[in-house]
Structures are given as structure tokens and as C-alpha cells.
Amino acid sequence: MKKHIWGFAATAVLAALAAVPASAHRQWMLPSSTVLSGDDVWVTVDAAVSNDLFYFEHQPMRLDALKAWAPDGNEAAIENKATGRYRSTFDVHLTQKGTWRIASVSDGVMGTYDLNGKTERLPRGTTTANLAERIPAGATNVKTAESNNRNEIFVTVGEPTTTLFKPTGKGIELVPVTHPNDLFAGEASTFQFLLDGKPAAGLPVTVIPGGIRYRDQLGQVDLKTDAEGKVEVTWPEPGMYWLNVTTPQADGAVEGAPPPVARRASYVTTLEVMAP
Amino acid sequence: MPLPYRIVLSVGASATLAVPALAADPGTMDVTIAIPRLKVAEYHKPYVAIWVEKAGAKAKTVAVWYDHDMKANEGTKWLRDVRQWWRASGRSMSFPANGITGATRAPGTHKISFTRAQLGAQAAGQYTLVIEAAREVGGRELLRVPFTWPAKAGAGGRAAGTTELGGVSVAFR
Numbered sequence: 001m002k003k004h005i006w007g008f009a010a011t012a013v014l015a016a017l018a019a020v021p022a023s024a025h026r027q028w029m030l031p032s033s034t035v036l037s038g039d040d041v042w043v044t045v046d047a048a049v050s051n052d053l054f055y056f057e058h059q060p061m062r063l064d065a066l067k068a069w070a071p072d073g074n075e076a077a078i079e080n081k082a083t084g085r086y087r088s089t090f091d092v093h094l095t096q097k098g099t100w101r102i103a104s105v106s107d108g109v110m111g112t113y114d115l116n117g118k119t120e121r122l123p124r125g126t127t128t129a130n131l132a133e134r135i136p137a138g139a140t141n142v143k144t145a146e147s148n149n150r151n152e153i154f155v156t157v158g159e160p161t162t163t164l165f166k167p168t169g170k171g172i173e174l175v176p177v178t179h180p181n182d183l184f185a186g187e188a189s190t191f192q193f194l195l196d197g198k199p200a201a202g203l204p205v206t207v208i209p210g211g212i213r214y215r216d217q218l219g220q221v222d223l224k225t226d227a228e229g230k231v232e233v234t235w236p237e238p239g240m241y242w243l244n245v246t247t248p249q250a251d252g253a254v255e256g257a258p259p260p261v262a263r264r265a266s267y268v269t270t271l272e273v274m275a276p
Numbered sequence: 277m278p279l280p281y282r283i284v285l286s287v288g289a290s291a292t293l294a295v296p297a298l299a300a301d302p303g304t305m306d307v308t309i310a311i312p313r314l315k316v317a318e319y320h321k322p323y324v325a326i327w328v329e330k331a332g333a334k335a336k337t338v339a340v341w342y343d344h345d346m347k348a349n350e351g352t353k354w355l356r357d358v359r360q361w362w363r364a365s366g367r368s369m370s371f372p373a374n375g376i377t378g379a380t381r382a383p384g385t386h387k388i389s390f391t392r393a394q395l396g397a398q399a400a401g402q403y404t405l406v407i408e409a410a411r412e413v414g415g416r417e418l419l420r421v422p423f424t425w426p427a428k429a430g431a432g433g434r435a436a437g438t439t440e441l442g443g444v445s446v447a448f449r
Contacts (some may be wrong), residue, residue, distance in 0.1 A: 037362065038353035159368045182363070274359055 006165035027268055029063055029102065029153045029244055030054045034181050034272040036157045041094040042157045045102065052212040053242045054270070061151075063088050065106050069188050071078035071098025071161050098161035099181060103152035107170065110264070111144030137235040147264040148172070154269075164229050169197030172245050172267035177230065183273045185238040192230045193245050195265060199229030207233055210240040238275040277284055302429045302448035305390045310442025313383035321380035321413035322440055323354060325361035328389070328395050328405045335364040336396035341378045341389060346372070357410040363416060364406075397425040409440040415443045
């Protein structure tokens with residue numbers, strides 16, 4: 001009987017751990033354009049969580065954690081925010097030349113504890129800062145996993161710049177070898193990924209071209225970061241691509257196993273590949 | 277050995293205007309660009325960029341024809357659609373660009389001339405003149421015409437477009 005309860009609890013934790021963007025539904029932001037010219041430049045972005053890319057058919061992405069940065073490093077205004085039934089949308093007025101970053105970053109702690117013979121889940125919104133107060137007195141068998149989820153896009157007015165790529169040292173971050181706004185079909189691009197500021201070796205990288213609804217094959221490319229955290233992608237065709245990097249699922253993450261006490265991090269970006 | 281030749285000429289032609297044209301080293305490139313007349317419901321004159329490439333050197337823009345006279349410089353919004361030029365050179369420039377910016381041109385044949393200095397072709401060697409046209413609600417086409425400098429007077433190369441550009445030819449004088 002006891003074993004049975006334990007199994008149930010573990011399933012719940014796994015479900016919670018899986019509730020990051022890496023699960024069945026894909027979270028994405030789709031900019032109207034990533035390569036821009038002109039003097040009075042705007043970008044408008046759709047943001048949603050869906051199965052297909054890039055169709056809004058499931059849930060809008062929440063914009064609570066959304067921020068934008070200008071090429072000079074200052075935080076920029078997000079304008080005309082709206083969340084509808086299937087998607088959110090917003091604008092950014094690109095008042096400087098160079099590369100802008102628009103990101104939704106969420107950090108949290110997931111986990112379980114036992115209290116009065118029952119296994120409870122940590123509530124939503126638990127962070128490292130409020131973890132202590134969310135675990136009631138008398139709780140035992142506390143198992144936690146910190147999670148850092150980053151969903152970001154880049155747009156460039158004029159010449160691409162790299163001032164906004166200074167790593168924060170938290171979660172998975174992209175370091176350009178190839179600039180993410182300088183991608184062309186038929187060319188190979190290299191990106192480096194850091195986990196907590198250090199090169200992230202052996203992380204799975206998934207690349208899926210948009211337009212899934214109008215083709216039979218998903219076209220997913222599965223890659224793995226090398227010892228330096230680098231991955232090379234050759235773009236078969238122009239278009240928008242969804243790129244996802246996650247920390248791997250813990251070994252033995254099967255039903256009935258104890259919940260992994262581990263680091264969870266995910267990274268999502270949308271990349272525009274231009275026609276040569 | 278151009279010197280004796282020049283002396284003979286100057287004696288014979290008595291320093292007429294024809295002399296520089298007959299000199300051995302051409303100093304000017306004439307580019308002839310045909311913009312085809314297209315039968316489409318909505319026609320806009322194409323944006324055209326002309327630039328020079330040389331292996332190992334930064335691309336040099338020599339002409340950009342776009343809607344340069346719109347209010348608030350709005351015509352620059354579509355410059356990125358001339359996408360190979362935008363990547364090679366345009367994105368690091370500011371507009372309007374002195375001596376480079378020009379108005380869009382109507383279908384027909386257009387001649388435009390560049391000095392060797394304007395082309396950024398001071399060093400001897402192989403160059404490529406690239407002409408790219410992109411049309412609002414239309415297509416895009418890019419043509420390459422290789423040339424060498426120092427050039428020989430006369431025809432210097434040609435290319436023919438199929439959609440957004442007609443024939444392009446280069447001659448030196």
C-alpha cells in the first residue's frame with residue numbers, strides 16, 4: 001500500500017517537472033521580422049503555446065515575465081500587450097540600431113515533501129527565495145528541483161551587434177558564434193550554449209522548421225552540444241525555425257521511480273533563416 | 277609603352293578632346309541596366325542595389341535606387357528586401373548615402389557610370405559587380421558581372437536576368 005502511494009506521488013512530481021516548455025506543447029514567440037532596415041522601426045510579436053509551429057491553437061503565452069532590451073543594454077518598453085484566447089501579442093519600438101533581445105525568463109523550484117503521511121507538491125510560484133517559507137514545519141523527505149526556463153528572440157536593425165549576449169550565469173543561455181540574425185539557408189551556423197554560465201556539454205538540441213500544418217513530416221533535427229557546448233546547424237530551407245535546448249530527463253525517470261533531485265533548465269528561441 | 281603613342285597623338289590631334297578616350301588606361305566603367313516592363317496588376321519600380329565585391333575585401337556599395345524621398349525616410353524600411361546586398365553592405369550603412377542614393381527608375385535601359393575610385397577598385401585584380409533588384413509585391417533577382425582592373429577599353433562583361441532584371445552590361449572607357 002505504501003509503495004502504491006509513493007508511485008502516485010512520483011508520477012505527480014514527474015508531471016510537474018514536465019510542465020516546462022519542453023513537454024508536448026511548444027512555447028514560442030514569433031517576431032514579424034528579425035532583419036530590419038529603416039529609421040522608425042517596429043516589431044510585432046505573437047506568443048503562444050501550441051502543438052504545431054507556428055499556429056496559435058492551444059494557449060496564449062503569458063507575458064508576465066516578458067522584457068525587452070535595446071542594443072545599448074537598457075531595458076525597453078513592451079507596447080500594446082494583449083492576451084487573447086489563443087495567443088498573446090505585443091510590439092517593441094526599435095529606436096536604436098543593432099540587435100535587440102526580447103525574453104521571458106522564469107525561475108522556479110519544483111518538488112515534493114511528506115507531511116502527515118501524505119506527499120504534497122510545492123505550489124506554483126515557488127522560487128529559491130521563498131522556498132523556506134513554503135515548506136511547512138514538520139515536513140520530511142523534501143525533494144526539490146530548481147528550474148530555469150528562458151524563451152527569447154533577437155531582432156536586428158541594421159548591423160547585428162553582440163552587446164546583449166553577456167551571460168547572466170543562470171539557466172541555459174545562447175552565445176553566438178554565428179549571430180542569430182545572420183542565418184541563411186544552405187549555410188552552417190554555430191551556437192554555443194551555457195548552463196549556469198559554463199559550456200553545457202551533451203545537452204539535447206531540437207530544431208523544428210515552422211509550417212508543420214502543411215507538411216507530413218515533422219522535419220525535426222536532433223542534435224547534441226559538444227564538449228564546448230557548441231552545436232552546428234545547417235539550414236535546409238529559409239523560414240522560421242523553433243530551437244529548444246533542455247537539460248536531459250534524469251535517467252530512470254519512469255513511473256514509480258523516486259523524483260529526480262536535479263537541475264532543470266530549458267531554452268527556446270525562434271530563428272529566422274533567410275533565402276540566399 | 278603608352279608614352280610614345282601619346283606624343284604622336286598629341287602632335288597629330290593637337291590635344292583635342294578625343295585624346296583622353298584613346299589613352300591606354302580606361303578610368304571609367306559604364307554600366308547599362310535594363311529594367312523589364314512587367315505586366316502585373318500592381319507594379320512598383322524595383323529597388324536596385326549595385327555593389328562591388330573582391331575576395332577578402334569588404335563589399336562596396338556604389339548605387340542604391342530606392343524611394344529616398346518619402347517622408348520620414350520611410351523608404352528605407354524596405355531596403356532589407358534587397359537581401360543579399362543588405363547582408364553584404366547595406367546593413368552597415370546609413371541612408372540617404374551621399375553619392376550612392378538615387379531614385380527608383382522606370383522600366384527601360386539605364387546607363388550609370390563609375391570612376392575606378394568610386395568602384396573602390398584601386399588595387400589591380402579580380403572584382404565582381406553585383407546588381408540586385410527587389411520589387412514591392414514582386415520578386416527579386418541578382419546578377420553578377422566579373423571584371424578585372426586595370427581594364428581594357430571596350431566591352432567588359434554582361435549578364436542577363438530572367439525576371440526582375442533584363443540585360444546588364446559593363447564597358448570601360
